[in-house]
Amino acid sequence: MRTVSVALLLAALVALLSRGPGARAGLAPANGEEAALRDLIGSLSHPDTLLRHVRDARRADPNLNTFGAVDCVGSLVGWGAALVKGEMWALQMVDATSKLITGVLYGNLADLGNFDECVSSGNSEEVGFTGRYALPALDLQTAVPVPAAAQPEARLLQLRRGLLAAAAAHREHQDQGLLLPAAGNATVKYSTLAALRISMCVPSTCQAPVLEAALARAIAVINGPIAGLGFHLQVRLPEKYTTVAGPWRKAAPADYVVITLCVFLILLVVLGTTIDLTLHPEVSLILLANVADKTKRRKAGMLLSFSAYTNGKRLLTIPPPSDTNFTCINGIRFISAMWVIIGHRYNKALEVPFMNLSIMPKRVSDPSAMMIASAPLSVDTFFLVGGMVNCYAFLKTTKGSFNIIMYYVHRYIRLTPAFALMIGITATWIAILGNGPLWHQVVGDASLSCVRNWWSALLYVGNYATPTDQCMMQSWYLMVDMQLHWLSPLLLVPLWKFPRLGLIWGGVLFLLSCLSPFLVTYFYELPAPMSTDINWDAQYVFLKLMYYPTHTRATAYIFGSMVGYVLYKIKTGKLRWRLSSVQVACGWMLSTALCLTVIFGEQPLLDHDSHPYNVWEASFYSGFHRVAWSIGIAWIVLACIQGNGGPVNAFLSWSPFCVMGRLTYGIYLTHAAVQIVDTGLMRSSDYYTDFKMVERMLGDLTIATFLGACLCLTTESPIMAIEKALRSKPARRGKRVQLWYNLNDSVRGNYGVRHVFSDAPERPTAPPDEGKPGEGLDNPSFVPPSPDPSPA
Structure with a gap:
């Protein structure tokens, strides 16, 4: 029965918050209970309604001015004027905002609106702002523990009556912008049951704290009647829930470090592959083996370890x-x-x-x-x-x-x-x-x-x-x-x-x-x-x-x-x-x-x-x-x-x-x-x-x-190849060909539990018995990964 009551409250809330701007143009609301629910808060997608709540929030909390509340008010006024004139960008902002959500009782708890239409609307040069996409979360919460009620059916009836009473009170005071008290929510601990997400398209000058305060005042009217039933609605709109046109953030120094590292690795792969494919393997190994400078030999061998050709062959063997x-x-x-x-x-x-x-x-x-x-x-x-x-x-x-x-x-x-x-x-x-x-x-x-x-x-x-x-x-x-x-x-x-x-x-x-x-x-x-x-x-x-x-x-x-x-x-x-x-x-x-x-x-x-x-x-x-x-x-x-x-x-x-x-x-x-x-x-x-x-x-x-x-x-x-080569025992100078043969063998994927070197100075006719390509027991690919069914 709790599921039914939660679904009913969510459905009612969607209806309340989703009345389109058509009602402001004189369209008559539906009769009976639907009309009462729809008139509870009004349409936050319309600039006039949102403007009123922003102004009320500014009067209640002057600190909102530090988040551009003044600019937000001016932009809302301009948006409303442009909407009356029928300008396309103003209509697009309304069009991009969520309307009445269907299927709430079936679990449809979010309407994402039209993101791209919103962020592309407006013009910062002509009107001073662009569209800001906002996706506030309206958390449906329940008191812990839930206040006692006679019967589940009685609670549903109380819920319905509470919603209608809130609607009637809102209609009575909506012109004055008055809000009903929140019935002692500060002393009650709540646990979130579900979150309803309804998108809004607003001017980019309206920042998240201003919008959150305005929305909180808009829904406060419903919290009084439903508090006695153990329910509470809370608005969350952190900055990450809003978006404007452009990238999420500007490129930082760390971004350039990572991209430089990626480019460097790609260049190593290209260079190692080119050397591997251009020179005959035996010729390249002999040349490497006769380089007197041990440091140069090691660097050249490490470069070969990045060969995509050799590593690809190992991968497919x-x-x-x-x-x-x-x-x-x-x-x-x-x-x-x-x-x-x-x-x-x-x-x-x-x-x-x-x-x-x-x-x-x-x-x-x-x-x-x-x-x-x-x-x-x-x-x-x-x-x-x-x-x-x-x-x-x-x-x-x-x-x-x-x-x-x-x-x-x-x-x-x-x-x-x-x-x-x-x-x-x-x-x-x-x-x-x-x-x-x-x-x-x-x-x-x-x-x-x-x-x-x-x-x-x-x-x-x-x-x-x-x-x-x-x-x-x-x-x-x-x-x-x-x-x-x-x-x-x-x-x-x-x-x-x-x-x-x-x-x-x-x-x-x-x-x-x-x-x-x-x-x-x-x-x-x-x-x-x-x-x-x-x-x-x-x-x-x-x-x-x-x-x-x-x-x-x-x-x-x-x-x-x-x-x-x-x-x-x-x-x-x-x-x-x-x-x-x-x-x-x-x-x-x-x-x-x-x-x-x-x-x-x-x-x-x-x-x-x-x-x-x-x-x-x-x-x-x-x-x-x-x-x-x-x-x-x-x-x-x-x-x-x-x-x-x-x-x-x-x-x-x-x-x-x-x-x-x-x-x-x-x-x-x-x-x-x-x-x-x-x-x-x-x-x-x-x-x-x-x-x-x-x-x-x-x-x-x-x-x-x-x-x-x-x-x-x-x-x-x-x-893996470099680490294998570095762990190998050093060979005498007269046996460098054998050393680099084994290094190349490592590069080509013959990883084993240990690295073996032959005593014979000439190249053997068969590779050492070091395990099969890519299948050595110390191969990190042999360490299987795992899943994470968590929400993280």
């Missing part, structure tokens, strides 16, 4: 399976990346105006939508694979001693350059490359978050230091992954040195990782498996306490590390993997049952209407659903690697997945930028359908794949 190349993981990574993108695309539905938004709560809890609602599970898939690969590589390559400093530095160098470049682009140029009704609120906010918190991102601590204002909404995964990498020696070293003790210690850590989300959910009474609250404050609490912290996300990573230990034992012959066909069939059935149970088992927890919240149930699911999911995915990985995958392994090892799997890191870094730009460029409300969401996801994937390939060729692959 399909290697055969091997002990260090688990081809099934490529398919798992890419499918999980698609799951990430479609999850984020659906998540954007909560941020953009949809005409049928009312179906979303039911849609989220519908069994057919569980594959989408379960998209956060892809995070745990990535953690599982990341933990497994890291442990396996550690045990396979660590001999004698363990250099923990290089263990950390190596990881940081592999992940950070491409990440830092995307942070720079997000903080600078992405914000000034477009415009739209939602541009400042979506793209502008994302850019400012990177301006404020780039440091926490590059230090990989943003999930704790700035959890609700992170630079790049999806970067929380990199931070959790890096923090788990920092902590992983606490488990890996015992597994390496003291296997039995390490297994016991791993079991303890695994149990603690399950108890952590259980206890957090229990003590804070959080929802499970995710928050579907339309209140953003509640969303941020869930994200800060449950979704972002490392201590609540470590379960899959620790389990994956244990799986990596088992896999290492199998590959070294210390543990036998011999399963009968019956055992294999049982394993696949158990894996399938566990994964499907986790996906569809959360449906009752999301259906809040028919399934009341139970803190024990939510806590148990939060603590242990990742255990079941990890077991199911771990079986798929082990069975496919050990030859028990059948058609599943054939599909996951499909050769195109190998190429796309190498791009998952670039796709992860770029796909969110594609989605926020698409949201910022919206010009009108959309209509939600699953087909449209999938269609847009495929568009996101296509663009992100292209951008990810560009990022790979300009930063990721070159940095």
Whole structure:
């Protein structure tokens, strides 16, 4: 019943605020209740009405003059005069403003008007101003706790009577501009239920604080009658909700630094590719090897590492399976990346105006939508694979001693350059490359978050230091992954040195990782498996306490590390993997049952209407659903690697997945930028359908794949080759040909767990056994990215 009352109030409010200027021209309002509602406030799209409220606001708050209130009054007078004369620019401003919204009861809570018509209207030289597009938010709030009422039906009746009383009072006093008192709102705490967005086109001289004050006085008349029902309306119009013609901001020095860096990287790629294609590989290597100056040799070799031709060949090379190349993981990574993108695309539905938004709560809890609602599970898939690969590589390559400093530095160098470049682009140029009704609120906010918190991102601590204002909404995964990498020696070293003790210690850590989300959910009474609250404050609490912290996300990573230990034992012959066909069939059935149970088992927890919240149930699911999911995915990985995958392994090892799997890191870094730009460029409300969401996801994937390939060729692959060369042991001068052959081999993508140099002075007939192209276990593309189903 609360939903009905909220919808009724929203519908009434739209009708009140949407009366067009035709009424001012003498058109008779409709009879009865509709006429009373329409006459409550009048049309704020008409300059005369807005002028009156601006003047009242100036008298109440003289400080508004510092925001150009005087100029705003003069411009409104000029606009009204031009409207009487029928001048085209004045009519365009009225035409661009929202009218009566249809389908409010169906969830259409926003009318974006006509953005381009508004900002292009007016003439600063002739009339002194242009059009300013404003999209105020009218927050419908409810008192906490809601005042008691006899029956829900009685509250609806009171609501209707209160609206009519407010309308009658407004008609009585509208000529004098009097306002009704707000019935003690200062002593009541309110929580926002929904926000209604109605666009306005006003003179550019009317700044956001002046418009906000005028709108607040315009709707104050309704707050008195509805306060007793537990409702309250509040206007929000920060500067980012208004737009004038031109870029959002002027170019700053940081913008030129980033664009210079991008141009420099492109020039390096062009130059390296030109050298690579112009000189025969053997000739270039011999010339390089006979350069006496070691510094010049190193610089020339680094330049070759930027060759798009060589790196492109590496990217497109399909290697055969091997002990260090688990081809099934490529398919798992890419499918999980698609799951990430479609999850984020659906998540954007909560941020953009949809005409049928009312179906979303039911849609989220519908069994057919569980594959989408379960998209956060892809995070745990990535953690599982990341933990497994890291442990396996550690045990396979660590001999004698363990250099923990290089263990950390190596990881940081592999992940950070491409990440830092995307942070720079997000903080600078992405914000000034477009415009739209939602541009400042979506793209502008994302850019400012990177301006404020780039440091926490590059230090990989943003999930704790700035959890609700992170630079790049999806970067929380990199931070959790890096923090788990920092902590992983606490488990890996015992597994390496003291296997039995390490297994016991791993079991303890695994149990603690399950108890952590259980206890957090229990003590804070959080929802499970995710928050579907339309209140953003509640969303941020869930994200800060449950979704972002490392201590609540470590379960899959620790389990994956244990799986990596088992896999290492199998590959070294210390543990036998011999399963009968019956055992294999049982394993696949158990894996399938566990994964499907986790996906569809959360449906009752999301259906809040028919399934009341139970803190024990939510806590148990939060603590242990990742255990079941990890077991199911771990079986798929082990069975496919050990030859028990059948058609599943054939599909996951499909050769195109190998190429796309190498791009998952670039796709992860770029796909969110594609989605926020698409949201910022919206010009009108959309209509939600699953087909449209999938269609847009495929568009996101296509663009992100292209951008990810560009990022790979300009930063990721070159940095990998340079870092590999710098870590290689120096060779004697008589063996420079061999040294540069191996360097070129690195450039061409033959990255392995370690770099091997032959003792023979002549070039070998076959490249060293360093692992397959692009498939080394220390390849940063092997570190799978993850999604962020948060509103961030």
